[in-house]
Amino acid sequence: MKQPIVILLFVLLTLQAYGQNPTLKEQALDKFKKEHYSEAILLLEQAAKETPKDAEIFYYLGWFNHYRAYDSRPLSGYSFSYSEQIFKYLDKALELKPDYGDAKYFYGAECSGNAFIAMQNNDAEKLRYFYKLANDKGAYPAWLKEFGRNFLKSCDANAILFTGGNADFDVCLYLQLHENVRTDITLVPIGNIDRPWYVKFIKTGLDGTIKKVDLNLTDQQIMDIHPFKWDTTMVSIKLSSEDKKQFGLSDNYLFQWQVEPDLFSERMHSKIESEKAKKRAYLSPQRAILLQIVEDNFSHRPIYFSNFCSPTLFGGLNSFFQNCGLVSRLTPVLTKDTEFAFNYSKMDELLQEQNVVNFKTLINSSMPRISGVIVSGYYNTLLNLSEKFDKTNDLKGKNYLKLLFEKHLKIGYDTEFENEIQKK
Structure with missing residues (x-):
């Protein structure tokens, strides 16, 4: 009797192990x-040999190699052949799983990486090529292009628009390059302005x-951009006569931005003998160029x-923001709890039916890495506008938003957020 029990225990322990x-x-x-990254990639290469039909492995190989090339220290020996291998991995993932949204997203991100190299080389033809390739591979589905148009449309003429990253920058640049949408706007990915070549590029254009x-x-x-020695300083910014008129400001009004250091060293430092030593503070290249x-x-x-930017990159400027829905305008005044905090007219323009007809397609062509962020942009706009209609007792406006939500925006992607909206 003992022998079967021992065997059973052995089997159970083996299975558990x-x-x-x-x-x-x-x-x-x-x-x-x-x-x-390198160790992760080696493991995935082994995994791909063992389970060559696993689309996720090839997706990870594309993603991790992309990160090793662009999000880590400089990759020794990098050339376009490395990028070609990333494309092959992502192509394989899409061959195995044609509706793999995040594989399409990273295909677009890899195209963007090559497009930035084209910018460095002032090569407009290659810049266009890689954004077209991204679109051809499905990196910019209908709902994302619709978002891009709405995003650009939210800005006034001749604007500079700081973007957050691939999610908002790439589709907008594609629309500018290939569909001639709002080419009056200069798109500036805020995370890239610490790179001297890119600063030089936007100074000259292309x-x-x-x-x-x-x-x-x-x-x-x-x-020669580098961290600059800095202490908190109030900087006066010139403003236009139009802004003075719009915001009811006097002729001698100064837009003053308190610019604080954002890099710190453990080095103790004093500039003069009588000064108590303190840690050295710097202005980062990113904040200096901003x-x-x-x-x-x-x-x-x-x-x-x-x-959709990280507020840490704003350097305190968000205290002067006017929320327009998907974007915020920089104003010359502190906006919190003032009539300038929200531009409800821009929000109302955004939430017109013709601007969200493709929103529902997101559910069948989702890119989980960015879909939720884009959805939240529309939903937060709707909530802000709904709150305004509540305060002004605008029943017509409330009913319109309710109908719009039910017809176009309620898609079952984020049910918790959707339930919150319905309660409003």
Whole structure:
């Protein structure tokens, strides 16, 4: 009787031990979380040999190699052949799973990486090529293009629009390059303005393809961008007579931005003998260039920021933002709890039926990495506008939003958020 029990226990323990051993894919994900990209990729290459029909493995290979090339330290020996391999991995993922939304997203991201190299080389033809390739591969589905048009449409003429990343920048640049949508706007990915080559690029623009940004810096100063010694400083920004009129400001009003350091060193420092030593503070290249762009352009070009940016990149400017729905306009006044906090007219324009006819297609062509963010942009706009209609007792407006939501925006993607909206 004891022998069968022993055998059974052995089998159970073996199965338990087997179940506890992570798969190669799971090991790769663990390495990736620790940003050990090369080790993660080696594990995935092994996994691909063992399970060559697993679309997710090839998706991860495309994604992780993309990160190793663009989101880690410079990759020694990088060439376009490396990018071609990323495309092959993602093509394989899409061959195995044609509706793989995130594989399409990363195909677009890899095209964008190559497009930025084209910018560095001032190659307008290749820039256009890679954005067309991304579109051909399905990186910009109908709902995302619709978002891009609405995003650009939210800005006034001749604007500078700081974007957050691939989700909002790429589709908008595609629309500018290939559908001639709002080419008066200069798109500036806020995370890229710490790169000297890119700052130089936006200063000059590209062959009538990308509109330049005024920068009162020499090329030598741009190429020498580095962390600058800095302490909290109030900077006065020139503003236009139109802004003074719109916001009811006096002729001698100054738009003052308190610019704080955003990099710190453990080095203790004192400038003069009588000063108590303190940790050295710096202005990062990103914040320094943001300051320069605002300083050199605010008086003659409207400036907007994507509502999908990380607020840490705004440097405190968000205290001057006017929420327009998908974007926020930089104003010369502090807007919190004022009549300038929201531009309800822009929000109302955004939430017109003709602007959301493709929203429902998101449910069948979702890109989980970005879909939720885009959905939240529309839903937050609807909630803000609904709150305004509540305050003004605008029943017609409330009913319109309710009908719009039921007909176009309620798609079952984020049921918790949708339930919150219905309660309003």
